[in-house]
Amino acid sequence: MELRLYDTLSREKRTFVPLDAKDVRMYVCGPTVYDFAHIGNARPVIVFDVLFRLLRHLYGEAHVKYVRNITDVDDKINDRAARDFPGLPLNEAIRKVTEQTAKQFHADVDALGCLRPTVEPRATEHIGEMREIIERLVAGRFAYPAEDHVLFSPQAMNAMSAANSELPRYGALSKRSLDEMIAGARVDVAPYKRDATDFVLWKPSKPGEPSWPSPAGIAAQGRPGWHIECSAMAWKHLGEHFDIHGGGIDLVFPHHENEVAQTCCAFHRERMANYWMHNGFLQVESEKMSKSLGNFVTIHELLADWPGEVLRLNMLKTHYRSPIDWTLKNLEESSKTLDEWYRDVADVEPSDDIDPDFLNSLLDDLNTAGAIKRLHEISPVMRLSQSRLDDWGGETAQRYKKSAAMLLGLLPQSATARSEQMRSRAGIDPAKVAALLAARSEARARKDFAESDRIRDLLAAMGVAIKDSKEGTTWEVAR
RNA sequence: GGCCACGUGGCGGAGUGGUUACGCGCCGGUCUGCAAAACCGUUUACUCGGGUUCGAGUCCCGACGUGGCCUCCA
Numbered sequence: 001m002e003l004r005l006y007d008t009l010s011r012e013k014r015t016f017v018p019l020d021a022k023d024v025r026m027y028v029c030g031p032t033v034y035d036f037a038h039i040g041n042a043r044p045v046i047v048f049d050v051l052f053r054l055l056r057h058l059y060g061e062a063h064v065k066y067v068r069n070i071t072d073v074d075d076k077i078n079d080r081a082a083r084d085f086p087g088l089p090l091n092e093a094i095r096k097v098t099e100q101t102a103k104q105f106h107a108d109v110d111a112l113g114c115l116r117p118t119v120e121p122r123a124t125e126h127i128g129e130m131r132e133i134i135e136r137l138v139a140g141r142f143a144y145p146a147e148d149h150v151l152f153s154p155q156a157m158n159a160m161s162a163a164n165s166e167l168p169r170y171g172a173l174s175k176r177s178l179d180e181m182i183a184g185a186r187v188d189v190a191p192y193k194r195d196a197t198d199f200v201l202w203k204p205s206k207p208g209e210p211s212w213p214s215p216a217g218i219a220a221q222g223r224p225g226w227h228i229e230c231s232a233m234a235w236k237h238l239g240e241h242f243d244i245h246g247g248g249i250d251l252v253f254p255h256h257e258n259e260v261a262q263t264c265c266a267f268h269r270e271r272m273a274n275y276w277m278h279n280g281f282l283q284v285e286s287e288k289m290s291k292s293l294g295n296f297v298t299i300h301e302l303l304a305d306w307p308g309e310v311l312r313l314n315m316l317k318t319h320y321r322s323p324i325d326w327t328l329k330n331l332e333e334s335s336k337t338l339d340e341w342y343r344d345v346a347d348v349e350p351s352d353d354i355d356p357d358f359l360n361s362l363l364d365d366l367n368t369a370g371a372i373k374r375l376h377e378i379s380p381v382m383r384l385s386q387s388r389l390d391d392w393g394g395e396t397a398q399r400y401k402k403s404a405a406m407l408l409g410l411l412p413q414s415a416t417a418r419s420e421q422m423r424s425r426a427g428i429d430p431a432k433v434a435a436l437l438a439a440r441s442e443a444r445a446r447k448d449f450a451e452s453d454r455i456r457d458l459l460a461a462m463g464v465a466i467k468d469s470k471e472g473t474t475w476e477v478a479r
Numbered sequence: 480g481g482c483c484a485c486g487u488g489g490c491g492g493a494g495u496g497g498u499u500a501c502g503c504g505c506c507g508g509u510c511u512g513c514a515a516a517a518c519c520g521u522u523u524a525c526u527c528g529g530g531u532u533c534g535a536g537u538c539c540c541g542a543c544g545u546g547g548c549c550u551c552c553a
Contacts, residue, residue, distance in 0.1 A: 029553080040553050075551075174548080180481060181549075199550060226551040248553030249484085255551080280484085281547065288546080317492070317502085323485070323546065330491060333503050343517095361493090369493050373501040449512055456514085467516045474516090 003058060003363045005244070006321065008252060008276040009173050013365050016275065018243050024055050024064045025238040027273065029230060029247035029255070030120070032071040033101035034080045036298040037108055039311070039326055040248075040282045040289060046312055046409075047279045047320040047366070048246045049114040053407055054362055057354065067237045068117040070105075071229055072098040072124050073210055090208045108299040111308035113409040121233040123224070124210070129232035130224050131215040134201050136266040138216045145216040146192040148204035152258070154178055154197045157265055166270050170261050173276060174253035199258055200225035227258035234272070235263065245273035249280055249321075279320045285327050297326070307422075310335045313410060316368040335479055341405065344379055347414040348395060350403035358404040368408065375404055422477040426463050433464055437473055440466075 003016040018024045028048045031037055048066075055064045077094055085093035106116075134150050137143035142160070143152045154170040158178060161167035171177055181197050189196045204222045205211035211221035234242065240263065247256065256276065263272040284295040302311055314334040318324045355378060361370030380397040405411035413421070423430060436455050443451040459466055465478035 031553085032551090038553085042553085044553055174482085176482065176549080197550085249547065250552055252483090253548060253550085258550085279553070281553075283546080286545095319493075321484090322492085325491085327491085329503090333491070337502070364495090367493075370500085373493065376501060444512080447512070453513080460515095465515075468511070468514090469517070470510085476516095 003054070004365055005275050005277060006365045007274075008278050011175075014275070016243075018059070019241065019274065021059055022063050024059050025242035026052065026055070026064070026066050026244040026246065027230070027234045027238055027242060028066070028068045028117075028245075029251055030068040030070050031101075031105050032074050032076060033098045033105060034074065034077040035101065036300050037105050038289065038296060038298050039284070039302060042108070042112060042299050042311065043282055043315060043320070043324070044246060044248050044279050045109050045114055046112055046315045048277075050316065050362075050368065050408055051244070051246070051277075051366060052115060052117070053409060054366070057407060065119070065238065066117040067119045067121065067234065069230060069233045070098075070102055070120060070122045072102070072122050073223060073229070074226070078209060091210055094210060104300065108303065111303050112299070113308055113312050113412060115409075119237050121237060123229035123233070126229065126232045126236055127212045127224065129236050130202075130228045131213075133228065133231055133235065133262060133266045134215040137201065137262065140265060140268075142261075142265040143201055143216075144194070145218055146194075148214070148218050148220045148222060149192060149200055150202040150214075150216050150218070151193060151198040152201050152261060152265075153195060154181075154199075154261060155195050157261055160265070166268055168260060168264055168270060171257065173260055174257045176253065176257075199227070199254065201228050201262070227255055228262060230255070230259050231262040231266070231272075234259075235267075240267040240269055241271060242273055244275045244277060246277040246279075249278040252276075252278055280323045282324045282326050284325075286325055289326075306331060306335065307338075307425075309338060309410060309412075312408075313338055313372075316408060316410075317372060319369050320366055332479065338410070339476070339479075341375070341401070341411060342415040342418050345398050345402045345405070345411055345415060347416050348398040348402055350406055351396075351399035353400070353403065354407060355400050355404050358407075362407070371404070371408065375401060375408075378404065419476065426477045428462060428464060428477060433459065433462075433475055437466065437475065441473065 004013045005016050006013045026048070028044060031041060045068075048068075052064065052066045077097055078090065081088075081090060081093035081097045085096055088096070134143065137152060138145065138150065140160075142156050143150055145151075155178065157167065157170045161169050171181070178197055182195075202214060202216070202218075202222050202224055204214075204218075204220050210223055212223065214220060214222040234245070245256065245259075260272045263269065283289065284297055287295055289295055289297065299311070310331060311334075314326075314331050315324070317330070317334065355374060358371050358374040358378070361367040361374060364370070378397050378401045380394055380401075402411055436459055440452045440455040440459075443449075443455065456466060459475070460478065463478050464475050466473055466475045
């Protein structure tokens with residue numbers, strides 16, 4: 001069994017071969033911390049968490065390094081800080097915004113059942129590395145200073161790459177040519193740019209803005225451009241060349257294209273990452289998510305209505321590269337599925353093994369939908385026709401189901417713990433329910449069905465769903 | 480306008496040219512005081528038009544539709 005991953009650069013699924021099986025390295029673009037993360041932001045976090053778990057399963061927990069950055073220097077952060085804390089000095093306001101937002105982000109992704117990455121570097125702690133990369137680029141004539149900016153020249157890169165096969169061509173990742181980009185360039189090209197396609201590595205800071213000593217002999221203080229922070233952090237924590245780089249599909253251009261350009265030119269490398277992985281976009285109720293449409297939904301808001309696990313399963317039902325339509329109906333379905341699975345596994349401990357069919361689905365470019373199909377099949381109950389039942393049944397199935405689900409980051413707790421959690425979440429008093437159930441049983445025993453139905457309706461109004469069976473009556477929180 | 484994805488049953492959603500994906504829902508049944516829950520069973524699909532092939536949801540071409548990117552949006 002081998003892992004195959006779809007690589008955006010080659011546009012095909014390729015067998016994953018790590019550079020060093022004892023040190024598998026993955027970088028994923030994390031949040032810019034200026035506002036609540038929305039459900040679209042949650043997708044890469046969840047998807048690459050599953051990949052992280054899978055890699056740990058394959059190569060051992062100690063042999064996988066996952067780096068996800070926090071970008072805490074950005075124009076949007078500055079704008080938000082000035083808006084939210086007008087009384088404070090800008091730098092102090094910025095610190096408040098980034099600290100609060102990062103904290104909220106951690107709370108959100110923890111609730112979604114995501115493991116913390118091995119390293120979570122911050123852009124502002126890597127200004128030195130950014131400057132060093134910029135110096136290298138200037139020395140190599142890939143970049144030039146102009147009016148206190150430093151600009152990267154894709155034209156220079158391509159001239160060098162034509163003469164030196166060690167370098168990739170600019171535009172290879174996003175499958176664009178410079179000619180196309182020049183044709184599509186906006187009219188308002190900054191006057192200090194030599195070419196319309198040049199992009200900013202470093203720019204001057206206005207008074208009061210965050211600022212650091214500039215590279216390339218520029219006297220004025222400045223701050224980094226957008227793409228350089230990821231090149232710097234990936235280099236620092238994963239080296240010049242590593243295995244996997246991930247993020248949302250929208251980052252392919254310009255962000256990742258520019259990262260590749262910066263890193264490969266600074267270190268004279270043909271490649272930055274061996275596999276480029278990109279998750280698809282998300283729509284809400286069949287509409288593009290946007291603030292103007294009023295369907296901009298944050299993780300924080302969703303968590304008020306749903307356990308994080310429901311959001312997680314709902315995300316994983318669709319293959320990571322396909323678009324997702326995020327709807328209430330799907331969430332309800334996901335919620336029901338989890339109820340059923342928790343009932344299936346009860347309080348068993350996971351198996352030491354992973355079901356091969358389940359694992360094979362994940363190994364096929366993270367086919368979580370196929371894996372979930374298998375999870376439905378692995379059931380302690382005879383839920384499938386006899387011919388397809390395999391050997392499943394009883395505790396073996398329960399333990400297999402538990403271990404497989406846990407590889408997806410699902411069913412992390414016991415069924416008992418979960419149902420207690422659901423009860424306290426719904427604010428239901430178990431003693432009161434027990435008393436009402438006893439009264440109902442008594443009414444049923446004396447065939448006073450008017451009374452027993454009245455109690456049933458009463459419980460339903462409290463949000464309690466009762467379930468009668470031969471063994472007696474149980475209850476759950478109604479959805 | 481340029482480039483890139485995607486279009487599967489009532490709904491969600493897999494699918495490596497040839498055999499039932501799977502889940503939800505609907506319907507029927509068992510159970511039940513009646514229900515619910517649970518369990519059993521059944522039901523429908525491959526956007527359109529060409530082409531390649533013994534055979535296409537799967538490959539090729541075109542049309543239509545949806546979405547993304549085109550310098551700071553996951």
